[in-house]
Amino acid sequence: MPEPIVFYDIPGLVKGKAWSPHTWKTRYTLNFKGIPYKTVWVEYPDIEALCKKIGASAADKRQDGTPLYTLPVIYDPNTKSVVSDSAAITRYLDKTYPDTPRLIPEEADALITAFEVARWAVFPEMDPRPIIIPAVFSILRPASQPYFRETREKRLGKLEELAPKGSEKRAKHWEGVRKGLHTIAGWLEADGKEKLFIMGDKKGITYADFMLAGFFMWFKRCCGEDSQEWKDITSWDGGRWGRFMSALEKYESVDEGEDVAL
């Protein structure tokens, strides 16, 4: 039995309600593979310091070209490896733990990489963001809220004005989300056979499914399971996204974990 992997995630107000669409891709991956891990919770303002301390590379860049340190990051004590970026982490786990089910089939690597671009391209003018970003803010702990507000408002404008509840603007963006997801639903039946999973139900779950599922968890956790948004998403396209998320429910467990010590 390998030593547990250390999985760095961003906390929300409620313990156990992991919410980040990007770290969810890794949590799903770890849960699906059944690899033991423990979560270490890192508030937004601490991510860069953590990454520099443990030698994690920056997985993204700011618009000005400077490195942007993001989570997920894992540390694997069995190989003394630090890996950043959810796709790179899945590739690392596929390779390092070959007895666990492979999530990025070799022949689909480029297509799954492109899928990350395609699934965002269906939303014109960043449709989901004016709705989801204020919802994220509302479930963050005080230690992350000012950092999150400052960085997001620089790009998008004042959170409270992005898409206020009941506004026409919100309805327009939400309709954009519906249409985008309808396009993705179309990809899943382009050959005339409706599939639950991206690579078909014979092949089963792959990392591409966790990309989509992470997006859905973002809404489920930040808008809330009782929200109109979550009700809409799970009923659109004949309820296909509701069925999809139900099928992945067994990979949704979240350990209590501990706060990072820097």
Place this chain on the structure above:
Amino acid sequence: MPEPIVFYDIPGLVKGKAWSPHTWKTRYTLNFKGIPYKTVWVEYPDIEALCKKIGASAADKRQDGTPLYTLPVIYDPNTKSVVSDSAAITRYLDKTYPDTPRLIPEEADALITAFEVARWAVFPEMDPRPIIIPAVFSILRPASQPYFRETREKRLGKLEELAPKGSEKRAKHWEGVRKGLHTIAGWLEADGKEKLFIMGDKKGITYADFMLAGFFMWFKRCCGEDSQEWKDITSWDGGRWGRFMSALEKYESVDEGEDVAL
């Protein structure tokens, strides 16, 4: 031996120099599978009349929602089937001629469908168009030129002003094309192994490769093989697109065909 499939394509000035990125996806497919076919050349203004005559569905929509009839279309005399849209044609041929190599593997159907979106999403602000659309116009026959000019100028503005040779605007759009193709090259080595074909060199050629190759043929045929544009494309990213197109050269044959009789 089946009767030859009738393949409807759009002619250019020079016989044998097929140029349309969309019909190339089908021509590559037919050549790769080794299915006998004959080309019937259809000028732009005749496409709708042809489709209505043979019962081909419209594969696209205009911005106002009315049907837009496009090529490729095929007629298969062996099954008396008419099929529109290059992906649907490949799926049809995969299914109807199962002894030929399959180009859309069942498990990759949704990912390849999404790839069509992803490969365009890498170009911000429709970068290639201001350069390629006037080049297309320059190689069309007089029967198609007025139709092509009118429909494209409605969306993009005067062809001669889109990106004149030597202009800064052209340089900016061309840099956008370079960057977009560099992103796609990145997908092809995201796992650290440089691949010539999208689904890897073990799996070999799939329909996703013909999507990209059709894009390249557009430039090769409309800008010309001796153009700076073609020299650039084949040298970018260490010459990978040049090697890619060389590997597909054996599927580039074009029959003389005949002009459509309506």
